Amino acid sequence: MGYSRHAKRVMVLVVGGVVLVTGAALLVLPGPGLLLVLAGLLILAREFPAVERYVDPVRDRAVQAAEESVTSWWRLTGAILTGLALFGAGVAWGLVPELPLSGWSTGSGLILSGFILYGLLYWSYRRVRAARAAGAEPQR
Template structure:
C-alpha cells in the first residue's frame, strides 16, 4: 500500500467519521442529521467497501426525512427558525465574552450549522418540487 493511499484513507476516515458523529448528534438536535450520517457513510465507503451495505438503507431514510422536512409550511418554518436561531447564537457566542466557550470558533461553527440547515432545506424543497412536477 502506498503512502498516498494511506493518507487518503486516514483523511476519509477522519472526515467520514466526523460527518457521521455530527449527523448522529443532529438526530436529536435541530438539523439535517440523517443527511450528514449519509454523507459520512458515503465518504467512509469510498475507502472501506465493507461499509457500502449501510449506504442504501440510510440513503432511503435520509431522502424520506428530507421530503418530510418540507412536507408542510409549519415544518419549513420550524427549520427556518432553527437555522436563524443557530446563526443568532453564533453571533452572540462570537461577541459576548462572558458566555461559556465564548469565541469566534464556537460562533462560526454555530453560524455554519445554521447555513447548512438552510442549504439542505433549499435542496430538500427543490428535490420535492422536481419530483412532484414529474408526477
C-alpha cells in the same frame, strides 16, 4: 501495501469516522444529522467496501427526511425559525464573552449551520415542487 496506501486508509478512517460520529451526535442535537451520517458512510465506503451496504438505506432515509421537512407548513415554519435561531445564537456567541465557549469560532459554526439548513430546505423544496409539477412522488 505501501506506506502511502496505509496513510491514506488511516486518513479516510479518521475523517469518515469523525464525520459519522458528528452526524450521529446531530441526530439528537439540532443539525443535519442524517446527512452527515450519510457523508461519513460515503467517505468510509471509498476505502472500506463493506460499508457500502449501509449507504443506500441511509441515503433513502436522509432524502425522505429532507423532503418531509418541506411538505408540512408547520415543519417548514419550524425549520425556518430554527435557522433564524442558529443565526441569532451565532451572533450572540461571537459577541458575548460571558457565554460558554464564546467566540467567533463557535459563532461562525452556528451561523454556518443556519446556512446549511436553509440550503437543504431550498433543495428539498425544489425537489418536492418539481415532483408535484410532474405529477409524481419525489424519487428516493
